Amino acid sequence: MSAQSIADHPRRRMDAPINAERHVNIICVGAGASGLLLAYKLQKHFQNFSLTVYEKNTEVSGTWWENKYPGCACDVPSHNYTWSFEPKLDWSGVYAGSQEIFAYFNDFSRKYGLGKYIKTEHLVSGAHWNHQKGGYDVTAKDLKTGKEVHDHCDILINASGILNNWRWPAIPGLDKYKGKLLHTANWDDTVSLDGKHVGLIGNGSSGIQVLPAIREKVSHVTTFIREPTWVSPVQGLEGHVYSPEELHDFATKPGTLTEYRKNIERGLNGQFGIFLKGAQPNVDTRKYMLEQMKEKINNKYLEEKLIPDWSVGCRRLTPGINYLESLTKPNVTVVYGEINEVTEKGCLSDDGQEYPVDVLICATGFDTTFKPRFPLIAPNGKNLQDVWSGEPQSYLGLGAAGFPNYMIFVGPNSPIGNGPVLSAIEAQADYMLKMIDRFQSQNITTFAPRQEAVDDFINFKNEFMTKTVWFDPCRSWYKAGPDAPITALWPGSTLHYIEALMEPRIDDWEIKYAGNRFTYLGNGYSQTELDPTADWGYYIRDHDDDGPLSTGGKRKLISKSGTMAGNSGVVFSGYKEEKAQL
Incomplete structure (x- = not known):
């Protein structure tokens, strides 16, 4: 019997060498970017494990498979919206469309054979702690057959994401509308917009991308905007398409693409000061963006309504290529204010007017409460959906006190709006694997963040946030309301987060063992001396x-x-590096 198989039986660990890796069974919810990365890293670094990834969609890649609306693209430069170790040579331009990004993650899954772990069209509907076996009993619905699937895991990882659980806006009468109703995150390609009068609700990231993408094909757009926002492309990055020469250099000249990617990352990581109130980068950026917005809008009424009083960065900065210019085109009408109700014909605004439209597009975002989308029941019987129904409070964006053997990608207070997010996801994956390694090799039965550690983290976070622009009274998905605690962002930069997660602080975790904690020492042998090739x-x-x-x-x-x-803040124009004019 092998050391690993012996280690699978806690009572027989004394017969195995030190750190023998027992079998660990892992379930992951979601095969978007985070779930795929977890599968890749487990496959690369671990033995004696089983993994099942339940994915509700028919394809992998999560939000990048779901979002197909006109103009859908990433607002991070393409070459830096990749895993650090997995560059893509042939991005078409600086800001890639959703189909290119879907292809990147789909190709990543195929290249490394990750499909063997993934069950598509399976929607997780519940996870309950099993007191006899430990771990979670997980229920999923097979969306192809309608049958329930029952599974069990030692460790449950939630990689379902934060920006892919779309929702309709809470506007009365939405169900009465007789025209075509669309949501950007549930796009219907069969609906033609050609020659139609289209209504567009929202001026967040999706709405900013949709307007310039549809304006020239429709007869008219009436866009409904209820609040101002800072919008301006970074100078030099506006829609740049890579030339054949650039693509050739990226593909054939060793180090060229890596240095290009590094330069962009250095620039992104060098701009955290923008988010600190009163810091010179924030002051300079506000001045620059104010000039840019006035120049692009060139309309006193719209300037007054659309340029915020609150700080740059309080809401997510969006590179709105051609958005501001589109607002003043002859076939675009801007209606500023609240929509009181949706009628059979269109929208009744708080200006008292009804605006009839043929197609109504809701670019109104997602459920960003961070609550799991399924009941998650802890050993004490509590449901995390209820615990986080008010303010979601996590441990470093990774776990929840009282919920053992459960970890989360991009949980509350992760750096998902203030830096290159994929770098942070890699740091989270590495942290999770370090915890899984301890669980597998050191006779651990449960691990969960201590409540006092979560409390201390939340207190630190809340104090830090008062120094940031996110604390301003803007309406943002970063928080539940203008004056609510900031639940979506990390209290620091991406590099700050990466360093915070380099090594687990084990004293922050409540860890329980199967019997004597030192049973993992085993039979006195190391695994090295049992390996004749070592x-x-x-x-x-x-x-x-x-x-x-x-x-x-x-x-x-x-x-x-x-x-x-x-280092200093830089922006990039095509292949060249230029100092930021901020």
Whole structure:
């Protein structure tokens, strides 16, 4: 019997060498970017595990499979909306459309054979703690057959995301509308917009992308805007399409694409000061964007209504390519204010007028409450949906106190609006795998964040947020209301988050063991001496080649400290690097 199979039986761990890896069964909810990354990393780094990824859609890639509305694109430069280790050579332009991004993640899944872990068209409907076996009993509905599937896992990971549970706006009468009703996140390609009078509700990221994409094909657009927002493309990045020469260099010249990606990432990571109230980068950016918006709108009435009083960055900054210019076109009408109700013909605004439209598009966002989309029942019987019905409070965006063996991608207070999010997701995946490794090799039965650790984190976060622009009284999906606690963002930069997650703070976790915690020491043998192919004297050397043992030393090593002349905020025009004019 192998060391691993022995370790699968807690009573027989004494017969196995130290750190023998018992079998661990993992269920992941969602095969979007996060779920695919988890599958990839488990496959690369672990043995003696089983993984099932339940995905409600017919395809992988999550939000990038779901969102197909006109103009849908990422608002992060394409070459930096990839995994750090998996570049794409042939992005068509700086801001890729949703179909290109879907292809990237779909190709990633196929390249590494991740499909064997994934069950598409399976919607998770509940997870209940099993007191006898430990772990969670998970129920999913097979959407093809309508049958319920019952499963069990030692560890449950929620990778269902935050910006893909779309919802209709809470406007009375929406069900009375007789025309074609569309939501950007549930787009119907069979509906033609050609020559139609279209109504567009919302001026968030989706609405900003939709308007310029449809304006030239429709007869007229009436866009309903209820609040101002900061909109301006970063100078030099507006819709740049890569030239054949650039694509050739990316594909054939070693290091060219890597350095290009690094330069963009350095620029993105160098702009955290924009989000700090009173900081010079914020002051300078406000001045720059104010000038840009006035120049592009060139309409006193719209300037007064659309340019905010609150700080730049309080809502997510969106590179609105051709959006502001579209607002003043002859076939666009801007209706500013609240929609009192939707009628059979269109929208009745608070100006007292009814605006009839042939097609009504709701670019009104998602359920961003962070509550799980299924009942998640803890050992004490509490449901996380109820616990987080008010303010969702997580541990570092990763876990919830009282819910053992449960981890979350992009949970509350992750850096999902203030930096390159895929880098943060990689840090979360690595953290999760370190916890899974401990569970697998050290006789652990349960692990969960301590309540006092969560409380301390929330208190720190709330105090820090008072120094940021997000604390301003704007209406944003970052928080439940203009004056509510900020629940979506990390209290710091992306680099700050990556460093915070480098090593688990085990004292923040409540850990329980199967019997004696030192049973993992096993039969006195190391796994090295049971491996005839290993060097049993690996620690004998002719010089000290140890890596750094201190936190600071590790940071300097991985960040290649001393190799840069000096970073600063930069923007990019095609292939060139230019200093930001902010």
